Amino acid sequence: MDRRQAKTRKAVMEAFTNLLEHKSYGNITVQEIIDAADIGRSTFYAHFETKDDLLRVLCEEIFSHVFSEKPHKEKTHDFSSGTYGMAEKVTHMLYQLDDSRSYLRGILAGESSDIFMRYFREHLTEIFEDALQKKTKKIPRDYLLNHATQSFAETVRWWMAHGKYKPEELCTFYMEAVPFFAD
Amino acid sequence: MDRRQAKTRKAVMEAFTNLLEHKSYGNITVQEIIDAADIGRSTFYAHFETKDDLLRVLCEEIFSHVFSEKPHKEKTHDFSSGTYGMAEKVTHMLYQLDDSRSYLRGILAGESSDIFMRYFREHLTEIFEDALQKKTKKIPRDYLLNHATQSFAETVRWWMAHGKYKPEELCTFYMEAVPFFAD
DNA sequence: CTTGTATCGAATTATAAGTTCGATAACTTT
DNA sequence: AAAGTTATCGAACTTATAATTCGATACAAG
Numbered sequence: 001m002d003r004r005q006a007k008t009r010k011a012v013m014e015a016f017t018n019l020l021e022h023k024s025y026g027n028i029t030v031q032e033i034i035d036a037a038d039i040g041r042s043t044f045y046a047h048f049e050t051k052d053d054l055l056r057v058l059c060e061e062i063f064s065h066v067f068s069e070k071p072h073k074e075k076t077h078d079f080s081s082g083t084y085g086m087a088e089k090v091t092h093m094l095y096q097l098d099d100s101r102s103y104l105r106g107i108l109a110g111e112s113s114d115i116f117m118r119y120f121r122e123h124l125t126e127i128f129e130d131a132l133q134k135k136t137k138k139i140p141r142d143y144l145l146n147h148a149t150q151s152f153a154e155t156v157r158w159w160m161a162h163g164k165y166k167p168e169e170l171c172t173f174y175m176e177a178v179p180f181f182a183d
Numbered sequence: 184m185d186r187r188q189a190k191t192r193k194a195v196m197e198a199f200t201n202l203l204e205h206k207s208y209g210n211i212t213v214q215e216i217i218d219a220a221d222i223g224r225s226t227f228y229a230h231f232e233t234k235d236d237l238l239r240v241l242c243e244e245i246f247s248h249v250f251s252e253k254p255h256k257e258k259t260h261d262f263s264s265g266t267y268g269m270a271e272k273v274t275h276m277l278y279q280l281d282d283s284r285s286y287l288r289g290i291l292a293g294e295s296s297d298i299f300m301r302y303f304r305e306h307l308t309e310i311f312e313d314a315l316q317k318k319t320k321k322i323p324r325d326y327l328l329n330h331a332t333q334s335f336a337e338t339v340r341w342w343m344a345h346g347k348y349k350p351e352e353l354c355t356f357y358m359e360a361v362p363f364f365a366d
Numbered sequence: 367c368t369t370g371t372a373t374c375g376a377a378t379t380a381t382a383a384g385t386t387c388g389a390t391a392a393c394t395t396t
Numbered sequence: 397a398a399a400g401t402t403a404t405c406g407a408a409c410t411t412a413t414a415a416t417t418c419g420a421t422a423c424a425a426g
Contacts, residue, residue: 004372004423029413040374045415114297139356143341147360150337151330158329173322177330177361187392187403212382223405228384372423379416386409394401 009047011037013061016054020106025055025115052115055107059119062104066096067123086131086181087171090152094167097156108157117153124149133182144180151178192230194220196244199237203289208238210293235298238290242302245287249279250306269314269364270354273335277350280339291340300336307332316365327363334361 015036019028030051034044048054084092097104107116128148136144155174159165165173175181198219202211213234217227231237267275280287290299311331319327338357342348348356358364 002372002424008373030415031413040372041415042375042417043373046372049415051414137359139359142345143338143356144360146341147334147337151334154330154333154337155326158326162325173326176320176322177327177363180360185393185403191404213384214382223407225385225387225406226404229403232384234383367426369426370424372421374421375418377417380414382412382414384409384411387407388405390403390405392401392403394399396397396399 005047008037008039008043011039012044012047012054013058016058017103020103022106024106024109055115056119058103058107059116062097062100063119063123065099066093067127068096085183087175089127089131090174091167091171094156094159094170097159098167101160104156105160108160113157117157120153120156121149124152128152131181133180136180148178148180188230191220191222191226194222195227195230195237196241199241200286203286206289207293208290208296208298238298239302241286241290242299245280245283246302246306248282249276250310251279268366270358272310272314273357274350274354277339277342277353280342281350284343287339288343291343296340300340303336303339304332307335311335314364316363319363331361331363 012033015033016028019032019036030041030044033051033054034041037044048057107113125145128145132141132145132148152174155170155177159170195216198216199211202215202219213224213227216234216237217224220227231240290296308328311328315324315328315331335357338353338360342353
């Protein structure tokens with residue numbers, strides 16, 4: 001890839017995530033991103049179709065870490081054993097999300113958290129489909145899957161807005177609140 | 184109240200809810216509301232500070248029904264006994280929400296459902312605070328309250344978007360999924 | 367060196383929100 | 397019924413921001 005393109009792209013992403021640390025997505029204008037990245041207006045639009053497109057790209061970047069299989073260096077867990085239960089998977093995702101904490105707060109604050117949450121849940125649905133109990137007594141599987149993914153996404157939002165807990169703690173909260181996973 | 188004001192207000196609310204049956208809140212312009220209500224532009228702004236203010240007013244109207252104490256005429260339950268458990272309260276709310284189904288779909292579809300959901304959860308929090316179990320083993324009460332309200336709001340959103348279930352059925356799903364209420 | 371591609375940025379277009387104000391019509395009070 | 401008050405109308409205006417255009421310039425790669 002052209003060095004210039006890479007440079008521009010990096011500048012935009014850095015400017016964007018920096019801005020997200022101080023204000024919410026909806027209150028950031030394209031002009032601010034352009035100024036912070038120190039690039040020309042048309043250059044921005046040569047890289048990203050719209051402002052929402054930029055957010056989508058950032059989300060995908062975050063997700064590529066969050067849903068990556070390669071183990072993150074957790075302090076208290078050893079995941080090199082090979083078989084992951086749901087608790088381990090959840091903890092892994094939470095560790096990855098913690099790394100993006102500084103700008104996730106800005107994405108999840110206020111109105112436009114919906115954009116992130118929608119993408120997030122799309123990805124989560126794939127993962128959670130297999131993990132849910134096969135037999136659900138009185139509840140449609142459809143409803144339960146929606147409930148489990150939505151609750152996890154909301155757990156993350158709550159975590160980002162509130163005092164700091166460790167990923168392992170959050171995992172416990174979530175697994176207690178949504179006890180519908182197969183062993 | 185001045186007949187003219189009442190007329191205008193009614194026209195706006197009807198135009199707005201009608202539009203919400205066909206498209207989502209974010210895609211409705213003030214101009215469309217004005218045209219549909221057949222009123223002057225400045226008249227709209229004499230009644231509502233902003234477009235979001237109009238949505239807020241509509242939400243408050245819906246909530247005043249949903250959270251009303253007066254029993255709705257449910258088909259299968261007799262609520263005249265006096266003591267309501269959580270299941271009864273939940274079913275009652277679901278019946279009231281069902282009445283607003285036609286335009287709730289438009290409010291809850293797409294991006295800006297957040298505005299409704301935020302108001303909704305504020306009201307729900309008050310109600311759910313008392314109903315939750317006093318002792319929660321491993322989970323902060325704060326997290327659990329957030330989980331319970333969010334899950335209820337999300338249950339309603341899911342309901343509005345999916346095939347029709349009866350309020351009693353939805354209540355069962357919710358109580359199964361979030362079993363943290365005191366008896 | 368030459369050719370293609372990226373960048374710059376000022377000017378422009380598009381869209382929608384919200385404001386202003388004078389004229390007119392509908393209510394209210396005396 | 398006349399006088400006074402308030403609501404409505406609506407066109408024109410302001411403001412805000414997103415997104416497009418395009419010619420000039422700078423950089424990269426064969």
